[in-house]
Amino acid sequence: MQVRRLHDWPATVAEAEAIQQRFRPLVELDEPGPDQVELVAGLDVAYSAGDERVTAAVVVLRVPALEVVERVVVSRPVRFPYVPGLFAFRELPALVEALEKLSTTPELLICDGYGLAHPRRFGLACHLGVLAGLPTIGVAKTAFIGTYQTPAPERGSWSPIMDGDEVVGRSLRTRSDVKPVFVSQGHRVGLDNACRHVLRLTPAYRLPEPIRQADHLSRTGQDA
DNA sequence: GCGACAG
């Protein structure tokens, strides 16, 4: 599939922040987004050689069967330090490259990390969504910004993630009695819809199947 | 000013 190249990759923190400020207005958050989708892609990256190489993986699944349609793995040198709020710049180059090698075009992207729930409202999921021009959802495993109440223990229960007066995402229980995940809007998907998709894609484990499989693939390099 | 801080 095609991914728009809207800017060059930054070399400094100041450049990276400027890019986030500049492209944040392109994020679309008001539409409810797709209800039914057939092809969903999960994306994740793994680091190796002591933080010197990054391996990105994309796994496309067919919904609702969750059968694998396509897998892509890309490895390259890391070219940006880890800075909270800017970690998209470590992972995006490899993720974009992996997306471009896809022979199919998914209708929805699920990323490992945050979207709207970000210091400048432009986390990885927003950034990737804008570049790919596709509905995108962010699913993170640990807290970042904002505050939230622990959701009830049953699968499906949730509580809003608040940053001041703003709702920036949800802490969502994808499995009963298991630590919740953090869902936030990326691009062209409403928060309600995002959580519905995440639950539908999470039949057995804590993480949505597309991300879980991409995670596995990024570490092993080959078949899951 | 001091800590916390997606992966």
Place this chain on the structure above:
DNA sequence: ATCTTGTCGC
């Protein structure tokens, strides 16, 4: 993220 053994529980 990554470095790592054993261990509790379904």
